[in-house]
Amino acid sequence: MFKKASEPFGSGISIFQMIWLVYMAAPIYSMLQKPVPEMWIGFPLLILFVALNIASYRDVPRRLLYVLLMYGIVVYLCFRYDITFWFMGFYAAPIIGLLPSRKQFYSGMAVMLLLFVFVFGSHTHHFTGSDLVLMIPSSALMIGLPFILRAGVRSRELKAKLHSANEEIARLVQIEERQRISRDLHDTLGHTLSLITLKSELAEKLVLKQPERAVQEVRDIQMTARAALKQVRELVSGMNAVTLAEEIQHAERILAAANMELTVEGDASQIKASPVIQNILGMCLREAVTNVVKHSKATGCGIVVQEDRSEITVTVRDNGVGLQVAAVAASPSGHGLVGMKERLDLIDGRLELQSEPGKGTQVTLSVPNIVKNQQAGDNKR
Structure with missing residues:
Protein backbone atom coordinates (compact mmCIF):
# COMPACT_ATOMS: atom_id res chain seq x y z
CA MET A 1 0.00 0.00 0.00
CA GLU A 168 -15.56 -0.47 0.68
CA ILE A 169 -18.15 1.00 3.06
CA ALA A 170 -20.15 2.30 0.10
CA ARG A 171 -19.96 -1.14 -1.52
CA LEU A 172 -21.16 -2.85 1.67
CA VAL A 173 -23.96 -0.32 2.06
CA GLN A 174 -25.08 -1.06 -1.49
CA ILE A 175 -25.02 -4.80 -0.81
CA GLU A 176 -27.01 -4.35 2.40
CA GLU A 177 -29.50 -2.09 0.62
CA ARG A 178 -29.95 -4.69 -2.13
CA GLN A 179 -30.54 -7.37 0.49
CA ARG A 180 -33.03 -5.13 2.29
CA ILE A 181 -34.91 -4.42 -0.92
CA SER A 182 -34.85 -8.13 -1.76
CA ARG A 183 -36.28 -9.03 1.66
CA ASP A 184 -38.89 -6.29 1.48
CA LEU A 185 -39.97 -7.31 -2.01
CA HIS A 186 -40.20 -10.92 -0.91
CA ASP A 187 -42.11 -10.12 2.26
CA THR A 188 -44.39 -7.43 0.89
CA LEU A 189 -45.13 -8.63 -2.62
CA GLY A 190 -45.12 -12.29 -1.57
CA HIS A 191 -47.90 -11.51 0.87
CA THR A 192 -49.87 -9.40 -1.61
CA LEU A 193 -49.49 -11.80 -4.53
CA SER A 194 -50.57 -14.68 -2.31
CA LEU A 195 -53.71 -12.73 -1.46
CA ILE A 196 -54.36 -12.00 -5.15
CA THR A 197 -53.90 -15.67 -6.01
CA LEU A 198 -56.31 -16.81 -3.31
CA LYS A 199 -58.95 -14.27 -4.29
CA SER A 200 -58.64 -15.05 -8.00
CA GLU A 201 -59.08 -18.78 -7.26
CA LEU A 202 -62.09 -17.97 -5.12
CA ALA A 203 -63.57 -15.73 -7.85
CA GLU A 204 -63.12 -18.52 -10.37
CA LYS A 205 -65.11 -20.89 -8.17
CA LEU A 206 -67.86 -18.34 -7.53
CA VAL A 207 -68.25 -16.96 -11.04
CA LEU A 208 -71.00 -19.47 -11.94
CA LYS A 209 -72.50 -20.15 -8.50
CA GLN A 210 -72.47 -16.65 -6.97
CA PRO A 211 -71.71 -14.10 -9.70
CA GLU A 212 -72.28 -11.07 -7.46
CA ARG A 213 -69.78 -12.29 -4.89
CA ALA A 214 -67.36 -13.17 -7.68
CA VAL A 215 -67.59 -9.58 -8.92
CA GLN A 216 -66.81 -8.35 -5.40
CA GLU A 217 -63.79 -10.64 -5.22
CA VAL A 218 -62.54 -9.26 -8.55
CA ARG A 219 -62.93 -5.75 -7.19
CA ASP A 220 -60.94 -6.81 -4.13
CA ILE A 221 -58.25 -8.14 -6.47
CA GLN A 222 -58.13 -4.76 -8.21
CA MET A 223 -57.79 -2.97 -4.87
CA THR A 224 -55.10 -5.39 -3.77
CA ALA A 225 -53.19 -4.90 -7.03
CA ARG A 226 -53.31 -1.13 -6.52
CA ALA A 227 -52.06 -1.63 -2.97
CA ALA A 228 -49.22 -3.77 -4.34
CA LEU A 229 -48.25 -0.99 -6.72
CA LYS A 230 -48.23 1.47 -3.84
CA GLN A 231 -46.11 -0.90 -1.78
CA VAL A 232 -43.57 -1.17 -4.59
CA ARG A 233 -43.35 2.61 -4.79
CA GLU A 234 -42.89 2.84 -1.03
CA LEU A 235 -40.18 0.20 -1.12
CA VAL A 236 -38.30 2.05 -3.84
CA SER A 237 -38.53 5.31 -1.94
CA GLY A 238 -37.61 3.70 1.38
CA MET A 239 -40.91 4.69 2.99
CA ASN A 240 -42.31 1.25 3.67
CA ALA A 241 -42.88 1.70 7.41
CA VAL A 242 -45.61 -0.50 8.87
CA THR A 243 -46.99 -1.09 12.34
CA LEU A 244 -47.80 -4.31 14.10
CA ALA A 245 -51.48 -3.44 14.34
CA GLU A 246 -51.68 -2.79 10.59
CA GLU A 247 -50.04 -6.12 9.81
CA ILE A 248 -52.56 -7.97 11.98
CA GLN A 249 -55.32 -6.35 9.94
CA HIS A 250 -53.59 -7.52 6.75
CA ALA A 251 -53.29 -10.99 8.25
CA GLU A 252 -57.04 -11.06 8.87
CA ARG A 253 -57.73 -10.35 5.21
CA ILE A 254 -55.33 -12.89 3.76
CA LEU A 255 -56.39 -15.62 6.20
CA ALA A 256 -60.06 -14.92 5.48
CA ALA A 257 -59.38 -15.25 1.77
CA ALA A 258 -57.71 -18.61 2.50
CA ASN A 259 -60.74 -19.73 4.55
CA MET A 260 -58.68 -19.87 7.74
CA GLU A 261 -60.03 -18.77 11.09
CA LEU A 262 -57.92 -16.18 12.90
CA THR A 263 -57.81 -15.58 16.65
CA VAL A 264 -55.91 -12.64 18.08
CA GLU A 265 -54.82 -12.28 21.71
CA GLY A 266 -53.42 -8.99 22.94
CA ASP A 267 -53.85 -5.44 21.68
CA ALA A 268 -51.17 -4.58 19.16
CA SER A 269 -52.31 -0.95 19.03
CA GLN A 270 -51.12 -0.53 22.63
CA ILE A 271 -47.53 -1.46 21.76
CA LYS A 272 -45.46 1.72 22.13
CA ALA A 273 -42.30 0.45 20.46
CA SER A 274 -40.26 2.64 18.13
CA PRO A 275 -41.16 2.78 14.41
CA VAL A 276 -38.09 0.68 13.57
CA ILE A 277 -39.14 -2.13 15.93
CA GLN A 278 -42.76 -1.88 14.79
CA ASN A 279 -41.65 -2.10 11.15
CA ILE A 280 -39.42 -5.13 11.68
CA LEU A 281 -41.99 -6.98 13.79
CA GLY A 282 -44.69 -6.17 11.25
CA MET A 283 -42.64 -7.45 8.30
CA CYS A 284 -41.71 -10.62 10.21
CA LEU A 285 -45.36 -11.17 11.12
CA ARG A 286 -46.29 -10.76 7.46
CA GLU A 287 -43.76 -13.42 6.46
CA ALA A 288 -44.97 -15.80 9.17
CA VAL A 289 -48.63 -15.45 8.12
CA THR A 290 -47.68 -15.88 4.47
CA ASN A 291 -45.94 -19.13 5.41
CA VAL A 292 -49.10 -20.31 7.17
CA VAL A 293 -51.16 -19.70 4.05
CA LYS A 294 -48.65 -21.22 1.66
CA HIS A 295 -47.34 -24.24 3.53
CA SER A 296 -49.38 -25.18 6.61
CA LYS A 297 -52.66 -26.49 5.10
CA ALA A 298 -54.17 -25.30 8.37
CA THR A 299 -57.78 -24.41 9.14
CA GLY A 300 -56.95 -21.93 11.88
CA CYS A 301 -54.23 -19.50 12.86
CA GLY A 302 -53.61 -17.66 16.13
CA ILE A 303 -51.60 -14.49 16.79
CA VAL A 304 -50.60 -13.62 20.34
CA VAL A 305 -49.10 -10.22 21.17
CA GLN A 306 -47.48 -9.83 24.58
CA GLU A 307 -45.49 -7.04 26.17
CA ASP A 308 -43.70 -6.77 29.49
CA ARG A 309 -40.94 -4.60 30.91
CA SER A 310 -38.18 -6.57 29.21
CA GLU A 311 -39.46 -7.61 25.78
CA ILE A 312 -42.20 -7.66 23.17
CA THR A 313 -43.28 -11.08 21.92
CA VAL A 314 -45.38 -11.97 18.90
CA THR A 315 -46.40 -15.60 18.45
CA VAL A 316 -47.93 -17.06 15.30
CA ARG A 317 -49.24 -20.62 15.51
CA ASP A 318 -51.36 -22.83 13.29
CA ASN A 319 -52.99 -26.26 13.41
CA GLY A 320 -51.57 -27.39 10.10
CA VAL A 321 -49.41 -30.27 8.94
CA GLY A 322 -46.29 -29.08 10.73
CA LEU A 323 -42.77 -29.56 9.49
CA GLN A 324 -39.32 -30.89 10.30
CA VAL A 325 -37.49 -27.99 11.96
CA ALA A 326 -34.04 -29.36 11.12
CA ALA A 327 -34.97 -29.77 7.44
CA VAL A 328 -36.31 -26.23 7.24
CA ALA A 329 -33.20 -24.81 8.92
CA ALA A 330 -30.99 -26.62 6.40
CA SER A 331 -33.04 -25.44 3.42
CA PRO A 332 -31.53 -22.51 1.43
CA SER A 333 -34.88 -20.71 1.41
CA GLY A 334 -35.95 -21.77 4.90
CA HIS A 335 -39.52 -20.56 4.27
CA GLY A 336 -38.26 -16.98 4.67
CA LEU A 337 -36.82 -17.69 8.13
CA VAL A 338 -33.39 -16.43 7.12
CA GLY A 339 -34.75 -13.01 6.21
CA MET A 340 -36.77 -12.88 9.43
CA LYS A 341 -33.70 -13.71 11.51
CA GLU A 342 -31.63 -11.11 9.69
CA ARG A 343 -34.25 -8.47 10.40
CA LEU A 344 -34.52 -9.40 14.07
CA ASP A 345 -30.74 -9.42 14.44
CA LEU A 346 -30.74 -5.71 13.60
CA ILE A 347 -32.61 -4.97 16.85
CA ASP A 348 -31.12 -7.79 18.98
CA GLY A 349 -34.29 -9.85 18.57
CA ARG A 350 -34.62 -13.59 18.23
CA LEU A 351 -36.77 -16.10 16.40
CA GLU A 352 -37.90 -19.46 17.77
CA LEU A 353 -39.48 -22.16 15.64
CA GLN A 354 -41.41 -25.06 17.18
CA SER A 355 -43.08 -27.68 15.04
CA GLU A 356 -43.68 -31.38 14.61
CA PRO A 357 -45.20 -33.19 11.64
CA GLY A 358 -48.98 -33.30 12.06
CA LYS A 359 -49.03 -31.02 15.13
CA GLY A 360 -48.85 -27.57 13.60
CA THR A 361 -46.17 -24.89 13.77
CA GLN A 362 -45.42 -22.06 16.17
CA VAL A 363 -43.16 -19.10 15.34
CA THR A 364 -42.18 -16.76 18.20
CA LEU A 365 -40.69 -13.31 17.54
CA SER A 366 -39.09 -11.58 20.53
CA VAL A 367 -37.40 -8.17 20.71
CA PRO A 368 -36.11 -6.11 23.66
CA ASN A 369 -38.61 -3.59 24.96
CA ILE A 370 -36.30 -0.61 24.65
CA VAL A 371 -39.02 1.98 25.12
CA LYS A 372 -40.11 0.47 28.42
CA ASN A 373 -36.55 0.23 29.64
CA GLN A 374 -35.95 3.88 28.89
CA GLN A 375 -39.12 4.88 30.70
CA ALA A 376 -38.13 2.82 33.70
CA GLY A 377 -34.73 4.53 33.73
CA ASP A 378 -36.39 7.94 33.59
CA ASN A 379 -38.62 7.07 36.56
CA LYS A 380 -35.60 6.04 38.60
CA ARG A 381 -34.06 9.40 38.00
Whole structure:
Protein backbone atom coordinates (compact mmCIF):
# COMPACT_ATOMS: atom_id res chain seq x y z
CA MET A 1 0.00 0.00 0.00
CA PHE A 2 2.81 2.37 0.93
CA LYS A 3 4.62 1.70 -2.29
CA LYS A 4 1.57 2.43 -4.40
CA ALA A 5 0.93 5.66 -2.52
CA SER A 6 4.56 6.83 -2.64
CA GLU A 7 5.38 6.05 -6.25
CA PRO A 8 3.03 8.64 -7.83
CA PHE A 9 4.25 11.16 -5.25
CA GLY A 10 7.87 10.36 -6.05
CA SER A 11 7.33 10.60 -9.81
CA GLY A 12 5.79 14.03 -9.45
CA ILE A 13 8.67 15.24 -7.25
CA SER A 14 11.29 13.98 -9.71
CA ILE A 15 10.01 16.41 -12.37
CA PHE A 16 9.93 19.20 -9.80
CA GLN A 17 13.38 18.20 -8.59
CA MET A 18 14.77 18.41 -12.12
CA ILE A 19 13.86 22.10 -12.07
CA TRP A 20 15.86 22.53 -8.87
CA LEU A 21 18.82 20.85 -10.54
CA VAL A 22 19.57 24.24 -12.07
CA TYR A 23 21.14 25.03 -8.68
CA MET A 24 23.79 22.47 -9.58
CA ALA A 25 25.23 25.41 -11.47
CA ALA A 26 26.94 26.47 -8.23
CA PRO A 27 29.03 23.30 -7.75
CA ILE A 28 29.64 23.19 -11.51
CA TYR A 29 30.97 26.74 -11.37
CA SER A 30 33.16 25.82 -8.39
CA MET A 31 34.49 22.85 -10.31
CA LEU A 32 35.34 25.08 -13.30
CA GLN A 33 37.70 27.02 -11.02
CA LYS A 34 39.72 23.88 -10.35
CA PRO A 35 42.68 22.67 -12.35
CA VAL A 36 41.90 20.53 -15.38
CA PRO A 37 43.03 17.24 -13.73
CA GLU A 38 40.62 17.95 -10.87
CA MET A 39 37.84 18.61 -13.34
CA TRP A 40 38.36 15.17 -14.87
CA ILE A 41 37.56 13.73 -11.45
CA GLY A 42 34.94 16.22 -10.28
CA PHE A 43 32.68 16.50 -13.32
CA PRO A 44 32.04 12.73 -13.71
CA LEU A 45 31.12 12.66 -10.02
CA LEU A 46 28.70 15.56 -10.49
CA ILE A 47 27.13 13.81 -13.49
CA LEU A 48 26.86 10.58 -11.49
CA PHE A 49 25.29 12.51 -8.61
CA VAL A 50 22.59 13.98 -10.90
CA ALA A 51 21.91 10.54 -12.42
CA LEU A 52 21.59 8.94 -8.98
CA ASN A 53 19.28 11.75 -7.85
CA ILE A 54 16.91 11.27 -10.80
CA ALA A 55 17.01 7.46 -10.54
CA SER A 56 16.22 7.54 -6.82
CA TYR A 57 12.74 8.89 -7.54
CA ARG A 58 12.05 6.15 -10.08
CA ASP A 59 13.62 3.05 -8.54
CA VAL A 60 11.93 2.52 -5.17
CA PRO A 61 13.58 -0.81 -4.17
CA ARG A 62 17.13 0.66 -4.51
CA ARG A 63 16.30 4.12 -3.20
CA LEU A 64 18.33 3.74 0.01
CA LEU A 65 21.37 2.63 -1.99
CA TYR A 66 21.14 5.77 -4.14
CA VAL A 67 20.97 7.92 -1.01
CA LEU A 68 24.13 6.31 0.39
CA LEU A 69 25.98 6.76 -2.92
CA MET A 70 24.93 10.42 -3.18
CA TYR A 71 26.08 11.17 0.34
CA GLY A 72 29.30 9.31 -0.40
CA ILE A 73 29.90 11.62 -3.37
CA VAL A 74 29.10 14.67 -1.23
CA VAL A 75 31.58 13.61 1.45
CA TYR A 76 34.28 12.92 -1.14
CA LEU A 77 33.80 16.33 -2.78
CA CYS A 78 33.88 18.07 0.61
CA PHE A 79 37.19 16.47 1.52
CA ARG A 80 38.81 16.72 -1.92
CA TYR A 81 37.69 20.27 -2.70
CA ASP A 82 35.87 22.36 -0.06
CA ILE A 83 33.02 22.29 2.46
CA THR A 84 30.60 24.24 0.20
CA PHE A 85 29.87 21.01 -1.68
CA TRP A 86 27.99 19.91 1.45
CA PHE A 87 24.97 21.86 0.19
CA MET A 88 24.49 19.16 -2.44
CA GLY A 89 23.10 17.12 0.46
CA PHE A 90 19.85 19.02 -0.01
CA TYR A 91 19.23 16.88 -3.10
CA ALA A 92 19.56 13.63 -1.15
CA ALA A 93 17.62 14.71 1.98
CA PRO A 94 14.09 14.62 0.43
CA ILE A 95 14.72 11.14 -0.90
CA ILE A 96 15.20 9.88 2.67
CA GLY A 97 11.67 11.07 3.40
CA LEU A 98 10.41 8.96 0.48
CA LEU A 99 12.02 5.71 1.62
CA PRO A 100 9.31 3.04 1.70
CA SER A 101 9.89 1.60 5.18
CA ARG A 102 10.50 3.05 8.61
CA LYS A 103 13.71 1.01 8.98
CA GLN A 104 15.14 2.43 5.77
CA PHE A 105 14.07 5.94 6.77
CA TYR A 106 15.90 5.85 10.09
CA SER A 107 18.88 4.18 8.42
CA GLY A 108 19.08 7.06 5.96
CA MET A 109 18.75 9.62 8.76
CA ALA A 110 21.51 7.89 10.74
CA VAL A 111 23.84 7.99 7.73
CA MET A 112 23.09 11.69 7.21
CA LEU A 113 23.83 12.56 10.85
CA LEU A 114 27.03 10.51 10.88
CA LEU A 115 28.22 12.30 7.77
CA PHE A 116 27.33 15.62 9.38
CA VAL A 117 29.49 14.83 12.38
CA PHE A 118 32.32 13.44 10.25
CA VAL A 119 32.48 16.28 7.73
CA PHE A 120 31.89 19.17 10.11
CA GLY A 121 34.21 17.68 12.72
CA SER A 122 36.98 17.52 10.13
CA HIS A 123 36.46 21.13 8.96
CA THR A 124 35.85 22.88 12.30
CA HIS A 125 39.14 24.76 12.16
CA HIS A 126 38.19 26.24 8.75
CA PHE A 127 34.86 27.73 9.90
CA THR A 128 34.45 31.44 10.51
CA GLY A 129 31.53 33.13 12.24
CA SER A 130 29.84 33.94 8.94
CA ASP A 131 30.27 30.31 7.83
CA LEU A 132 28.48 29.08 10.96
CA VAL A 133 25.62 31.54 10.47
CA LEU A 134 25.09 30.02 7.02
CA MET A 135 25.86 26.38 7.76
CA ILE A 136 23.88 25.79 10.98
CA PRO A 137 20.40 26.88 9.71
CA SER A 138 20.99 25.10 6.41
CA SER A 139 22.02 21.91 8.18
CA ALA A 140 18.97 22.08 10.45
CA LEU A 141 16.74 22.45 7.39
CA MET A 142 18.49 19.53 5.71
CA ILE A 143 17.77 17.36 8.78
CA GLY A 144 14.13 18.45 8.97
CA LEU A 145 13.40 18.03 5.27
CA PRO A 146 13.12 14.19 5.34
CA PHE A 147 10.62 14.37 8.19
CA ILE A 148 8.52 16.91 6.30
CA LEU A 149 8.54 14.79 3.14
CA ARG A 150 7.77 11.60 5.07
CA ALA A 151 4.82 13.29 6.79
CA GLY A 152 3.52 14.30 3.37
CA VAL A 153 3.86 10.77 2.03
CA ARG A 154 2.20 9.31 5.12
CA SER A 155 -0.63 11.80 4.72
CA ARG A 156 -1.16 10.70 1.12
CA GLU A 157 -1.03 7.08 2.20
CA LEU A 158 -3.66 7.63 4.90
CA LYS A 159 -5.86 9.52 2.46
CA ALA A 160 -5.56 6.64 -0.01
CA LYS A 161 -6.48 4.15 2.73
CA LEU A 162 -9.39 6.34 3.81
CA HIS A 163 -10.60 6.59 0.22
CA SER A 164 -10.33 2.82 -0.15
CA ALA A 165 -12.18 2.30 3.15
CA ASN A 166 -14.94 4.70 2.08
CA GLU A 167 -15.31 2.83 -1.20
CA GLU A 168 -15.56 -0.47 0.68
CA ILE A 169 -18.15 1.00 3.06
CA ALA A 170 -20.15 2.30 0.10
CA ARG A 171 -19.96 -1.14 -1.52
CA LEU A 172 -21.16 -2.85 1.67
CA VAL A 173 -23.96 -0.32 2.06
CA GLN A 174 -25.08 -1.06 -1.49
CA ILE A 175 -25.02 -4.80 -0.81
CA GLU A 176 -27.01 -4.35 2.40
CA GLU A 177 -29.50 -2.09 0.62
CA ARG A 178 -29.95 -4.69 -2.13
CA GLN A 179 -30.54 -7.37 0.49
CA ARG A 180 -33.03 -5.13 2.29
CA ILE A 181 -34.91 -4.42 -0.92
CA SER A 182 -34.85 -8.13 -1.76
CA ARG A 183 -36.28 -9.03 1.66
CA ASP A 184 -38.89 -6.29 1.48
CA LEU A 185 -39.97 -7.31 -2.01
CA HIS A 186 -40.20 -10.92 -0.91
CA ASP A 187 -42.11 -10.12 2.26
CA THR A 188 -44.39 -7.43 0.89
CA LEU A 189 -45.13 -8.63 -2.62
CA GLY A 190 -45.12 -12.29 -1.57
CA HIS A 191 -47.90 -11.51 0.87
CA THR A 192 -49.87 -9.40 -1.61
CA LEU A 193 -49.49 -11.80 -4.53
CA SER A 194 -50.57 -14.68 -2.31
CA LEU A 195 -53.71 -12.73 -1.46
CA ILE A 196 -54.36 -12.00 -5.15
CA THR A 197 -53.90 -15.67 -6.01
CA LEU A 198 -56.31 -16.81 -3.31
CA LYS A 199 -58.95 -14.27 -4.29
CA SER A 200 -58.64 -15.05 -8.00
CA GLU A 201 -59.08 -18.78 -7.26
CA LEU A 202 -62.09 -17.97 -5.12
CA ALA A 203 -63.57 -15.73 -7.85
CA GLU A 204 -63.12 -18.52 -10.37
CA LYS A 205 -65.11 -20.89 -8.17
CA LEU A 206 -67.86 -18.34 -7.53
CA VAL A 207 -68.25 -16.96 -11.04
CA LEU A 208 -71.00 -19.47 -11.94
CA LYS A 209 -72.50 -20.15 -8.50
CA GLN A 210 -72.47 -16.65 -6.97
CA PRO A 211 -71.71 -14.10 -9.70
CA GLU A 212 -72.28 -11.07 -7.46
CA ARG A 213 -69.78 -12.29 -4.89
CA ALA A 214 -67.36 -13.17 -7.68
CA VAL A 215 -67.59 -9.58 -8.92
CA GLN A 216 -66.81 -8.35 -5.40
CA GLU A 217 -63.79 -10.64 -5.22
CA VAL A 218 -62.54 -9.26 -8.55
CA ARG A 219 -62.93 -5.75 -7.19
CA ASP A 220 -60.94 -6.81 -4.13
CA ILE A 221 -58.25 -8.14 -6.47
CA GLN A 222 -58.13 -4.76 -8.21
CA MET A 223 -57.79 -2.97 -4.87
CA THR A 224 -55.10 -5.39 -3.77
CA ALA A 225 -53.19 -4.90 -7.03
CA ARG A 226 -53.31 -1.13 -6.52
CA ALA A 227 -52.06 -1.63 -2.97
CA ALA A 228 -49.22 -3.77 -4.34
CA LEU A 229 -48.25 -0.99 -6.72
CA LYS A 230 -48.23 1.47 -3.84
CA GLN A 231 -46.11 -0.90 -1.78
CA VAL A 232 -43.57 -1.17 -4.59
CA ARG A 233 -43.35 2.61 -4.79
CA GLU A 234 -42.89 2.84 -1.03
CA LEU A 235 -40.18 0.20 -1.12
CA VAL A 236 -38.30 2.05 -3.84
CA SER A 237 -38.53 5.31 -1.94
CA GLY A 238 -37.61 3.70 1.38
CA MET A 239 -40.91 4.69 2.99
CA ASN A 240 -42.31 1.25 3.67
CA ALA A 241 -42.88 1.70 7.41
CA VAL A 242 -45.61 -0.50 8.87
CA THR A 243 -46.99 -1.09 12.34
CA LEU A 244 -47.80 -4.31 14.10
CA ALA A 245 -51.48 -3.44 14.34
CA GLU A 246 -51.68 -2.79 10.59
CA GLU A 247 -50.04 -6.12 9.81
CA ILE A 248 -52.56 -7.97 11.98
CA GLN A 249 -55.32 -6.35 9.94
CA HIS A 250 -53.59 -7.52 6.75
CA ALA A 251 -53.29 -10.99 8.25
CA GLU A 252 -57.04 -11.06 8.87
CA ARG A 253 -57.73 -10.35 5.21
CA ILE A 254 -55.33 -12.89 3.76
CA LEU A 255 -56.39 -15.62 6.20
CA ALA A 256 -60.06 -14.92 5.48
CA ALA A 257 -59.38 -15.25 1.77
CA ALA A 258 -57.71 -18.61 2.50
CA ASN A 259 -60.74 -19.73 4.55
CA MET A 260 -58.68 -19.87 7.74
CA GLU A 261 -60.03 -18.77 11.09
CA LEU A 262 -57.92 -16.18 12.90
CA THR A 263 -57.81 -15.58 16.65
CA VAL A 264 -55.91 -12.64 18.08
CA GLU A 265 -54.82 -12.28 21.71
CA GLY A 266 -53.42 -8.99 22.94
CA ASP A 267 -53.85 -5.44 21.68
CA ALA A 268 -51.17 -4.58 19.16
CA SER A 269 -52.31 -0.95 19.03
CA GLN A 270 -51.12 -0.53 22.63
CA ILE A 271 -47.53 -1.46 21.76
CA LYS A 272 -45.46 1.72 22.13
CA ALA A 273 -42.30 0.45 20.46
CA SER A 274 -40.26 2.64 18.13
CA PRO A 275 -41.16 2.78 14.41
CA VAL A 276 -38.09 0.68 13.57
CA ILE A 277 -39.14 -2.13 15.93
CA GLN A 278 -42.76 -1.88 14.79
CA ASN A 279 -41.65 -2.10 11.15
CA ILE A 280 -39.42 -5.13 11.68
CA LEU A 281 -41.99 -6.98 13.79
CA GLY A 282 -44.69 -6.17 11.25
CA MET A 283 -42.64 -7.45 8.30
CA CYS A 284 -41.71 -10.62 10.21
CA LEU A 285 -45.36 -11.17 11.12
CA ARG A 286 -46.29 -10.76 7.46
CA GLU A 287 -43.76 -13.42 6.46
CA ALA A 288 -44.97 -15.80 9.17
CA VAL A 289 -48.63 -15.45 8.12
CA THR A 290 -47.68 -15.88 4.47
CA ASN A 291 -45.94 -19.13 5.41
CA VAL A 292 -49.10 -20.31 7.17
CA VAL A 293 -51.16 -19.70 4.05
CA LYS A 294 -48.65 -21.22 1.66
CA HIS A 295 -47.34 -24.24 3.53
CA SER A 296 -49.38 -25.18 6.61
CA LYS A 297 -52.66 -26.49 5.10
CA ALA A 298 -54.17 -25.30 8.37
CA THR A 299 -57.78 -24.41 9.14
CA GLY A 300 -56.95 -21.93 11.88
CA CYS A 301 -54.23 -19.50 12.86
CA GLY A 302 -53.61 -17.66 16.13
CA ILE A 303 -51.60 -14.49 16.79
CA VAL A 304 -50.60 -13.62 20.34
CA VAL A 305 -49.10 -10.22 21.17
CA GLN A 306 -47.48 -9.83 24.58
CA GLU A 307 -45.49 -7.04 26.17
CA ASP A 308 -43.70 -6.77 29.49
CA ARG A 309 -40.94 -4.60 30.91
CA SER A 310 -38.18 -6.57 29.21
CA GLU A 311 -39.46 -7.61 25.78
CA ILE A 312 -42.20 -7.66 23.17
CA THR A 313 -43.28 -11.08 21.92
CA VAL A 314 -45.38 -11.97 18.90
CA THR A 315 -46.40 -15.60 18.45
CA VAL A 316 -47.93 -17.06 15.30
CA ARG A 317 -49.24 -20.62 15.51
CA ASP A 318 -51.36 -22.83 13.29
CA ASN A 319 -52.99 -26.26 13.41
CA GLY A 320 -51.57 -27.39 10.10
CA VAL A 321 -49.41 -30.27 8.94
CA GLY A 322 -46.29 -29.08 10.73
CA LEU A 323 -42.77 -29.56 9.49
CA GLN A 324 -39.32 -30.89 10.30
CA VAL A 325 -37.49 -27.99 11.96
CA ALA A 326 -34.04 -29.36 11.12
CA ALA A 327 -34.97 -29.77 7.44
CA VAL A 328 -36.31 -26.23 7.24
CA ALA A 329 -33.20 -24.81 8.92
CA ALA A 330 -30.99 -26.62 6.40
CA SER A 331 -33.04 -25.44 3.42
CA PRO A 332 -31.53 -22.51 1.43
CA SER A 333 -34.88 -20.71 1.41
CA GLY A 334 -35.95 -21.77 4.90
CA HIS A 335 -39.52 -20.56 4.27
CA GLY A 336 -38.26 -16.98 4.67
CA LEU A 337 -36.82 -17.69 8.13
CA VAL A 338 -33.39 -16.43 7.12
CA GLY A 339 -34.75 -13.01 6.21
CA MET A 340 -36.77 -12.88 9.43
CA LYS A 341 -33.70 -13.71 11.51
CA GLU A 342 -31.63 -11.11 9.69
CA ARG A 343 -34.25 -8.47 10.40
CA LEU A 344 -34.52 -9.40 14.07
CA ASP A 345 -30.74 -9.42 14.44
CA LEU A 346 -30.74 -5.71 13.60
CA ILE A 347 -32.61 -4.97 16.85
CA ASP A 348 -31.12 -7.79 18.98
CA GLY A 349 -34.29 -9.85 18.57
CA ARG A 350 -34.62 -13.59 18.23
CA LEU A 351 -36.77 -16.10 16.40
CA GLU A 352 -37.90 -19.46 17.77
CA LEU A 353 -39.48 -22.16 15.64
CA GLN A 354 -41.41 -25.06 17.18
CA SER A 355 -43.08 -27.68 15.04
CA GLU A 356 -43.68 -31.38 14.61
CA PRO A 357 -45.20 -33.19 11.64
CA GLY A 358 -48.98 -33.30 12.06
CA LYS A 359 -49.03 -31.02 15.13
CA GLY A 360 -48.85 -27.57 13.60
CA THR A 361 -46.17 -24.89 13.77
CA GLN A 362 -45.42 -22.06 16.17
CA VAL A 363 -43.16 -19.10 15.34
CA THR A 364 -42.18 -16.76 18.20
CA LEU A 365 -40.69 -13.31 17.54
CA SER A 366 -39.09 -11.58 20.53
CA VAL A 367 -37.40 -8.17 20.71
CA PRO A 368 -36.11 -6.11 23.66
CA ASN A 369 -38.61 -3.59 24.96
CA ILE A 370 -36.30 -0.61 24.65
CA VAL A 371 -39.02 1.98 25.12
CA LYS A 372 -40.11 0.47 28.42
CA ASN A 373 -36.55 0.23 29.64
CA GLN A 374 -35.95 3.88 28.89
CA GLN A 375 -39.12 4.88 30.70
CA ALA A 376 -38.13 2.82 33.70
CA GLY A 377 -34.73 4.53 33.73
CA ASP A 378 -36.39 7.94 33.59
CA ASN A 379 -38.62 7.07 36.56
CA LYS A 380 -35.60 6.04 38.60
CA ARG A 381 -34.06 9.40 38.00
